[in-house]
Amino acid sequence: MSPLAHIEALLPRYQGVIRREEPMARHTAFKVGGACDLYLAPESLDDLCMAVATLSREGIPLIVVGGGSNLLVKDGGIEGAVITLAGLDTTLDEEVAGETVFLTVPAGIKTQRLGRFAAQKGYAGLNFTTGIPGTLGGALAMNAGTTPVAFEGILDALTVVDRSGEIHTVSRHALTLSYRHLTIGGKDRHDEAFPIIVSARLRLTRGTREALMTERKRLLKKRTQSQPVHLPSAGCFFKNPPQGPSAGKLIDDLGLKGETHGRAQVSPLHANYLVNTGGATAADIIALATRVKERVKRRHGIQLDEEVTLVGKEA
Ligand SMILES: Cc1cc2nc3c(=O)[nH]c(=O)nc-3n(C[C@H](O)[C@H](O)[C@H](O)COP(=O)(O)OP(=O)(O)OC[C@H]3O[C@@H](n4cnc5c(N)ncnc54)[C@H](O)[C@@H]3O)c2cc1C
Known part of the structure; x- marks a missing residue:
């Protein structure tokens, strides 16, 4: 029998959500895509580690989905499991050291919520994310940004779960970030062994609340004037070529x-x-x-x- 059929029995202590044949059109900004065999929303880090270790041991392929705002899922769906971090705790941790502010942020948090929180606290460095949908995990996996700024400028360290369910902290110098690309231990998001990002430590600076909030408003207005934000899409479909016009x-x-x-x-x-x-x-x-x-x-x-x-x- 396929391990998918008796996954509950393989995860006796798992507390989170397990669904079968979940239409991915519900979880992508494009609103397209067939169903995945298994959809998991762990409730805790323990749950996540358990699920990842079990899926790996059973040879069940696994894809992490954040907000699905950069994903195009084909119509035949996804073989294996999809995991979301949406059920995990999203409490942020702040550490102010002079003019520098370190924020430790769970990867399942919405990027918009994080940007708004930082601006309201007067922490500068995240306003480039204004209007970028999805979650922090997806934004880091993509090194999301708006030219010329991206997460690479503020990322200090990552906490990840590897595919055997072990937790590691990876410092900035062990990560490679370039235009819409992150590698962790030489693996990127297209690699089935790409670790699952569970939190990030971001390095911000002290700024002024009013100035940051005003800039956010301006950036949002600019977006709604120049981008079709009211229709399902995945943002820019193609990367800008390294040289020449966009x-x-x-x-x-x-x-x-x-x-x-x-x-x-x-x-x-x-x-x-x-x-x-x-x-x-x-x-x-x-x-x-x-x-x-x-x-x-x-x-x-x-x-x-x-x-x-x-x-x-x-x-
Ligand atoms: C209207 C609109 C505007 C946009 N504007 C911008 C923009 O200005 N700049 C920009 O860079 N992008 C933009 N995007 C694209 C998209 O919003 C970003 O890439 C976003 O950061 C992706 O986050 P997500 O959580 O939705 O990732 P998803 O689409 O869910 O996933 C993207 C990739 O990341 C992986 N992933 C997700 N979470 C994790 C995790 N926790 N650990 C490991 N891997 C993970 C997935 O497996 C997948 O490979 C836009 C999209 C839309 C729809």
């Missing part, structure tokens, strides 16, 4: 704004956003992305790479 400019120059495949569309507002106009499938989005890539390659000779993380299997 992906958005390359796509816009080809007149592709408004281009569709099924119910997927290149946003008329921002050419690097592919949006779900209602009822799109992952296959629609992938087909549209493929067409965009081909056109950019043909016209500009530039190969666009996805910023979005693609997971799962075809329907």
Whole structure:
């Protein structure tokens, strides 16, 4: 019998949520994606470590999902387990040392909540996250940011759970961070042995509450004017190429704004956003992305790479 069928028996002390055949469209900002075999929301760090160790021992593949705001799950769903940290404690720990503030933050916290908390306390360094959806764990795995700033500028250390369920602290010098990329022990988010980030220590500085809150308002307004924030998407679909114009400019120059495949569309507002106009499938989005890539390659000779993380299997 598959270990998936009797997972409850394999996890007798586990307290968290276990669901089967959970539609991933419920857990992704694109609102597409088939079901995963198993959906786990541990209630504590012990629960998480137990679940991860058991899944590994039983050979059940595991993907961590934060806010799903950078994930494109294919229509055939995910074989194996999906784990979310949404059920874990989200208490922050503050340590002020002169002008420096160290925040130790659980990875399941919403990035927006963290940014707002820091600004309200007058801690500077997180305003670049204003308007970035999802959780801190996903933001760290992606080294999320807004050019030219990203998490690499404020990250001091990570606490992770490895795939055998052991907890480790990893200091900044053992991490490699670059544009939308983090490696821990040489592994990145595409690697099935990528550790699960459970908390991060961030290095901020003392600032002024009023100035930080005003800047947040300005940044949010700018976003709503220039990005299709009211339609399901995963933010910028492609990474900006290392040299030359941004992906958005390359796509816009080809007149592709408004281009569709099924119910997927290149946003008329921002050419690097592919949006779900209602009822799109992952296959629609992938087909549209493929067409965009081909056109950019043909016209500009530039190969666009996805910023979005693609997971799962075809329907
Ligand atoms: C409207 C909109 C605007 C956006 N704007 C920006 C922007 O300005 N800048 C930017 O960088 N991004 C942006 N994004 C993309 C996305 O919001 C960020 O990448 C975000 O930080 C991802 O966080 P998440 O929790 O949703 O990650 P998810 O989408 O859930 O996961 C992303 C990747 O991280 C991994 N992961 C998630 N949590 C963990 C964990 N705890 N441990 C290990 N791995 C983990 C997942 O397995 C996956 O590989 C935008 C998206 C949308 C929809």
